[in-house]
Amino acid sequence: MSAPIELKLHHTMDRPDSDNLLDRTAQGVISAPLDRPEGPLKVTGRATYADEDHPDGTVHGVLARASVARGWVVGMNTAEVRAMPGVLDVIRDPRLLRSPAQGQASRAPVQNPAEIFYVGQPVALVVAETLEQARHAALAIRPDYEAREPVATADGQPCETPPAKQATQGDLDAAMTAAAHRIDVTYTTPAMSHAAMEPHAAVASWDGDRLTVRSSNQMLKHNVAELADALGIRPGNVRILSQYVGGGFGGKLGISHEAVAAAIAARRLGRPVSVALHRRTVFEATMRRSETRQRVRLACDADGRLTGVGHEAWVSNLKGERFSEPVTQATPFTYAGENRVIGHHVARVNQTTAGSMRAPGEAVGVPVLECAMDELAEAAGIDPVELRIRNIPSEDPSTGKPFSSNRLEDCLRAGAEAFGWADRRLTGQRREGEWLIGMGMASAVRVNMLETSEATVILLADGTARVETDMTDIGTGSYAILTQIAAEALGLPMDRVTTVLGDSDLPPASGSGGSFGAASAGSAVMLAAQAIRTQLARRLGCDEAELTLKDGAAIAGNRMTPLTEVLAGDVLKGNGLIKPGKTEKTVRQATWGAQFAEVAVSALTGEVRLRRLAATFACGRILNEKTARSQCLGGMAFGIGSALTEEVMNDPRDGHFVNRDMAEYHIPANLDVPEMTVTFLPDRDPHANPMQAKGIGELACCGTAGAIMNAIHNATGIRVRDFPATVDKLLDRLP
Amino acid sequence: MPAPTDHPITLTVNGTVETLVLADPRVSLLDALRQRLGLTGTKKGCDHGQCGACTVIVNGRRINSCLSLAVMHDGDAITTIEGLGAPGALAPLQAAFLHHDGFQCGYCTPGQIMSATAMLEELRAGWPSVVSDDLTAPALSDDEIRERMSGNLCRCAAYPNIVAAIRAVADAAAPAEDAA
Incomplete structure (x- = not known):
């Protein structure tokens, strides 16, 4: 194979996109389900x-x-534990x-x-020949503590x-x-x-000074x-492999205990070490979303216009x-009103540790703001959808910057x-036997971002292409959309493009x-594919x-040439780099939606059964409809959990995470999730990036819980x- | 501490007879599959029987393999996700999960598919569930699928697509059964 002929195409988003490449390509795979x-x-x-393919x-x-x-x-029974069967090391590094x-x-x-x-913070790593031996020995660790009185909860x-x-x-007080x-x-x-x-897991091995870690990271x-x-x-001596990540939701953004512990142990022992966190450890020792207390004040005139x-x-x-937790992140620009207070x-x-979890900020801030808007709609006697439409600002009311695109009204109208x-x-007017039936809605809004990202696309002499970047696919569909983007830009059927991800030796992505x-x-x-297009055009003289x-x-020029002929045995390489630029600052970028819920609440038990959820979103070009x-x-199911079932419970004496397993921390199960419909409005945002696509996965959980509560x-x-x-919050107040 | 003892057991895994010498009786069926036999398609989500990611079929019944010790399965026939189909030769449920996007991160997926495989058999055998209208002849309503699949958690919440995938396979199978 001849050496690839490389062209770089590096782009900073200083101006709105005017090229719109993906609307002038012909392959027809972009956006397809x-x-x-x-x-x-x-x-x-x-x-x-991560914890598979052990060396x-x-x-x-x-x-x-x-x-x-x-x-x-201040002490630990390490000698005793080291003597246990199979134990190789007890590490307090x-x-x-x-x-x-x-x-x-x-x-x-x-x-x-x-x-x-x-409580639950790691204090040592116990390594043994087998998992069973290591687990048993880790439970035998008895630290000696010099304990202090903890701040168990944020109360007071x-x-x-x-x-x-x-x-x-x-x-605001005057308003x-x-x-x-x-x-x-x-x-x-x-x-x-x-x-x-x-669960978080890492398998570390060393080759001289070079460390390789199979891990589950984002x-x-x-x-x-x-x-x-x-x-x-x-x-330069660290390589991380995360080709498949079994879900992240923000919980695997940064390195965690397992990678560091496995790397230290593997170095000491001269053997590959697997550290797969137990589920309980994942709950207690990785990350949580913070609890929040939120005070919302809304003032409006007689027509429902927010002041x-x-x-x-x-x-x-x-x-x-x-x-x-940036709870109020979307509040400064969601609704109009000249008098404003944001507090944190x-x-x-x-x-x-509290950290980012799917839509940090908006996931909890938007539902609460939307519940307050529902309260205001009721107080003002205005339909909740109408109240929101009346308060959509023409520009960001906190900064005066224009919106890159504000589709909230379109989403509200189409969704309704x-x-x-x-x-x-009206409230409390619909009953079917035991069941009280209600409808509620909420706006959905989430900031839109772009991060520096690099990728390489290689067009081989046989007319197939390979995409390479260290991007991860945590279930979001990266493999699908990156393959589609390259296939679309290069005019190739999907099966002629291979996408390689999740290897830190590849060009660094966001x-x-x-x-x-x-x-x-x-x-x-x-951009990488576009660099190849440029090379192909030069070869064809256009x-x-x-x-x-x-x-x-x-x-x-009215002439069709097979790519293999254009390539004539050469390999073309495109390197693409995107950087955020002025459009990040000059306009307010966000994604928009409206969520609608219908619930049945048992008048006897207070049980809430979600009957249906429907959402309409505008979030730029859709890269793969499926x-x-x-x-x-x-995302909407995430919102169901926030509204109805999910809650970390902390012991008020020492703050420990009481319900730290999947039987007690209730994520929605299949029967909790009813019929859901999703509608995407046709949308392009030239300020966002050259694809005019925007974020999706977090927007969908912003607002949902508010719609259900309403x-x-x-x-x-x-x-x-x-x-x-x-149920306990409804039972004694049921009509 | 008790000295390690050998516990040779014989499992028929995906049709292949495997003899395992377990030096430790604490090895779960899940860890035996993943670590001793290299069948990592069966996933460990919670190791406590709470999530269903480790579901395999033992002698025709779905079980959580994390809650069962390997030594308890001497002589048993076990089917794992690797035994259902392979890329290029997908089983109908695997193809339906792919087409209906009944997964995202893919980690709970083997358990979902194994559970669905056994669940459809349970329904054919007339086993009722808590949502069955007719306890003697339950019908395959969407709620029936949801209830029977509620032991398999999916944090990506591909649930609506999982229901669609299972329904597609069940509906495709139904006329053939009638004809037979």
Whole structure:
């Protein structure tokens, strides 16, 4: 094979896209509802996740964990445990982590297992020949503690109030006083857990100074930097493989205990080491979404036009963590109102580390704002959909910047029509036997982002192509959409494009998170393919814009030439790099939607049965209608969990995570999820990226829980202001 | 501590007779499949029988392989996801999960498909469930599928597509049975 002829195409989003390549290509695979190319491996059990494909001689590590919430480990029965059958090592290395790294940290998180900050924090790694031996020995670890009184919960604790996270505009107090209608309510949402089906796992092996870790991670370029920093080695000596990731939802953004522990152990023992976290360890020692307390103030005139919007949030995290749940992230621009207050307060507690979980901020902030809007609609006697439409601002009301695109009204109108919102009755007016029936709705909104991303596309002499990037597919459909983008841009059938992901030795992508993965990694792939288009056009003596590529042939100047002929034995390589630029600052970018729910609430037991959910979204170009819809179904089900079942319970004495397993932390099961419909409005956003696509997977869980809560109110007349709406919160208030 | 003892057992896994010498009676069926036999298609989600990711079929019945010790299965016939079909030769449920996008991350998927395989047999055999209208002859309603698949959690929540995939296979099979 001849050496590839490479062309780079690097692009910064300083201007809105005017080329719109994917609307002038001819292959017809972009947006099509195609099956996932890696699907056959997944449905046959051949896709190998982190704790699979063990190298020969792999031994097993299990983390021993703290039983106190705060203090120091001053001793440990390590000699006793080392003597147990099969035990190879008991490791108390100061490089072991206290907390996993936060998303995009690119440096080590807080380390040192000797100081305890929460119940369940790892204190040592026990390694043995077999998993059974390691598990047994880890349970035999008995640390000696010098314990301190923990801050078990945020209740009544002093808070940090970071100045950069507060904002005031006009005079909200005066607006509240002058308002025709006003709402001043406080809601709470519980801590939540990502609960991805694949527990965190890492298998580490060393070849000289070079470390390879099979792991379950979302953002490999950041993870390499984090792992290298935590271990004190050069990033160039670290390779992470995450070809298949069994769900992330933010819980695998940063490196976690298992990767660091496995790497340290493998180095000490000279053998590959697998550390697969037990499910209980995943719950207690990885990440949670913070609980929130939210005060919402809304003031409007007699016509329902907002004059004031206040949204203040209280959240918690461990000491030393910079992340705090950005609850009010979308509030500054969702609705109009000249008088505004944004507040953000953080309490420091001795609980599991709080970090990003699917749609950090909006997932809990939007439902609460939307419940408050429902309360205001009722107070003002205005239909909830109409109230929202009356308050859609023409520009970002907090900054005065234009929207790149604001499709909220379109989503609300189309969604209401499709759902049959006109059939909604006033509160408590519909009953079918035992069941009280209600409808509710909420707007959905989520900020839209682009992150630096690089990819390579190689067009081989035989007319097949390969896409390479360290992007991950955590179930979102990266394999599908990146293959589609390259196939579309190069005019190739899907089966002539192979996409290789999840290897940190490949060009660094954004990683999966913040719903920016498809837009960022996808744009990089598109640019890489475009670089190949440019090379092909040169060979054919035409402009790239005049080139049509379809079914493995190039059409230029009324002449069709097979790509193999254009290539003439050469291999063409395109390198694409996308960077965020001025469009990130000059316009407000967001994705939009409207969610509608119908519930039945038992008048006897308070049981809530969700009957149907319908959502309409506008989120730019849809890259694959099938996987995009699946992302939305999953996001909406996430919202069902927030509304009805999910809640981390902490012991008020020591803050420990009480319901730390899948039988007690209730993610929705199949029967909890009813018929759901998803509609995408045709949409393009030239400010977003050169594909004009936007984020999807998080938007779908923003608002859902609000729609369900509002439906419960419509059915019963009960406002549950303490998520989730479990039976105990309804039972004594039923009509 | 008790000295390790050998526990030779014979399993028929996907039609192949496998003799395993387990030096440790604590090995679960799940870990025996994944670590001793290299069949990593069966997944470990919770190791506590709470999520269903480790579902396999033992002597025709679906079980959570994490809740069962390997030594309890001497002589048993076990079917795992690898025994149902392969890429390029998918079983009908595997093809339907692919086409209906009945998965996202894919981690719970083998368990879902094994569970669905056995569940359809249970329904054919007339086993009722808590949502059955007729306890003697339950019909394949969507709620019947949802209820019977509720032991298999999916955090990606591919549930609506899982129901569609199972329904497609059940509907395709129904006329053939009538004809027979």
